[in-house]
Amino acid sequence: MKKYGLSLVSALALMSACLAPAAFSQDMAPPAVPVEQPQNIPYPGTLQVTVDATDLDHRIFQVNETVPVVKSGNMVLMLPKWLPGHHSPGTELSRVADIIITANGQRINWLRDTLDMNAFHITVPEGAKTVEVAFKYLAPVTSAAGRITMTADMVDLQWNFASMYPAGYYAKQIPVQATLKVPAGFGYATGLETDSKSGDTITFKTTDYDTLIDSPVYAGRYFKTWDLTPKGTDAPVRLNIMADSADMLNAPDDVIAIHKKLIEQAYKLYGAHHYNHYDFLVAASDTIGGIGLEHHRSSENSVSEKYLTDWKTAYVGRDLLAHEYTHSWNGKFRRGADLWTPNFQVPMRDSLLWVYEGQTQYWGNVLATRSGLYTKDQQLQALAMMAANYDNLPGRTWRPLIDTTNDPIISSRSPQNWTSLQRSEDYYSEGQLIWLDADTLIREKTGGKKSLDNFANAFFGIKNGDWGETTYTFDDVVKTLNSVYAYDWESFLKARVYDYGADGKGTAPMDGITRGGYKLVYQDTPTDYQKSLEGLRKYSNLNYSIGFSVSSKDNSIMSELWDSPAFKAGLTPGMTLVAVNGKTFDMDLLKAAITNAKTGSDPIELIVKSDDNYKTVKIDYHGGLRYPVLQRIEGKPALLDDILAEKK
Secondary structure (H helix, E strand, O other), rough: EEEEEEHHHHHHHHHHHHHOOOOOOOOOOOOOOOOOOEEEOOOOEEEEEEEEEEEEOOOEEEEEEEOOOOOOOOEEEEOOOOOOOOOOHHHHHHHHEEEEEEEEEEEOOOOEEEOOOOEEEEEEOOHHHHEEEEEEEOOOHHHHOOOOOHHHHHHHHEEEHOEEOOOOOOOOOEEEEEEEOOOOEEEEEOOOOOOEEOOOEEEOOOOEHHHHHHHEEEEEEEEEEOOOOOOOOOEEEEEEEEEHHHHHHOHHHHHHHHHHHHHHHHHHHHHHOOOOOEEEEEOOOOOOOEEEEEOOOOOEEOOOOOOOOHHHOOOOOOOOHHHHHHHOOOOOOOOEOOOOOOOOOOOOOOOOHHHHHHHHHHHHHHHHHOOOOOOOOHHHHHHHHHHHHHOOHHHHOOHHHHOOOOOHHHOOOOOOHHHHHHHOOOOOOOHHHHHHHHHHHHHOOOOOOOOOOHHHHHOOOOOOOOOOOOOHHHHHHHHHHHHOOOOHHHHHHHHOOOOOOOOOOOOOOOOOHHHHOOOEHHHHOOOHHHHHHHHHOOOOEEEEOOOEEOOOOOEEEEHHHHHHHHHHHOOOOOOOEEOOEEEEEEHHHHHHHHHHHHHOOOOOEEEEEEEEEEEEEEEOOOOOEEEEEEEOOOOOHHHHHHHHOOOO
């Protein structure tokens, strides 16, 4: 057979030649020089990093950088990849554009490394003393493209997307001086110290590159700072808030007093601090992207626009500031040994996140309640919802908690449809339950003379004023627990972290709640906390009755409990609820149907839409509405109340 002048044999021969491996040619480009590994030696010179953050219309950060060079020839510049607090390799590469590198006034070609895409190879010409780097960071203009970091009224500058650094050195060994131009009239705050300010241009004091990356800048049109420094201490603590409008900064005095008490309670708990100053960076905004990220001397937080002005009702998630503040002790000063790395290209390992995040989750909620960010009832209601999740989590029967510490890398925090079976980053909240278990056990065994507070003081309260890093291992955690109360802590922790619960059957770690004087029960009405959470996130949670949660925006199934009545009836996340018992779907109508089915025998009938298909399903469920709540156990000491009480 011939086609287009080629015989079949000729065509096959040509195809074979195309698919066969190419023979090596001396003209082919050689592989890139390996990226130099970091060494603990001083970098000869100071990086100069200048960022212009004034293009609010296009949301573009213009970056210019002067990099001293050691010698001519091959050099590698890198964008940070593995960032503390992210627990996974992050990348802003797709948003970095218009990279221009010059030396001696001449353009230099760059070549991206084929293995580490964050690394850029250049050849420094003879006689060059510096390399000039210019590029743009194209911040997302829609949330679909990524987290919003710039709006018409505020800027969140993270230096990891606005600087490159040379390979071959520990990040702490690279001096850097940063300069930032903000829009006219913007206030700002950061963990960096200001050297000088001229108009809207701020020059920061020279620091090391590790500290620069750990010191983001919040700048806003509507900006205000409150002093939270405890009396008799020498390290200033400030609450810096940028808002969508000026009236959102009208904070009542008692609200600021609660934030001051947070600092006081933290000092009483830990007995030391690990910063020379600390700045809460808070965006009270419904427009900038959500974030809660720890830094050693600051934290990036986004809260509701009405965080300061609607204190009575907008309380869900108010433990955020306490959580990120605790990270100054746990995660920054004390850090899992396999999480510490010499620069931002060396991979981190997350095996101790159940301490790093789990205990921080615990102390964040405890401190939030001791200080008044939460009332005790609000905290107990939040704890009930969290405990119910793990009490109804089939994924615990096959996947130990330790494996969830790999989730930031495995899934990169992408949405999952079957989280009840897959599990997610449970080292946070299940970790909280484990540390509650440990706290109540110590309190019970010592008659209230000792508690996990003593562990916090011994583990995090060392080296007052030091804001370096002191790493820890599993054995260090066990040793310190034993110094508080002698017990088989190694088996205690391994059963809950590496095994499938204390009984090996996937049972949730609920002993801290029951030993604390409470038990998890279910009632037919949601708590105030659950109603507030559902209102904030625009959904209704029916997981513990019919078995799914429903979006109040479009009536779609957001999540579903594996092997629940809804699952058995053939429903899946993403389906849209169209009708219930023959009537147009309405959430109140569905709840009424669930309630009525409790005293009847007929199944609940739903019409659902999946893609372009409609179908009718019947759910044979008669258990009524079920919402979690903690109930006091009569005659049992309320250790949980003691834990949450203000520390005198």
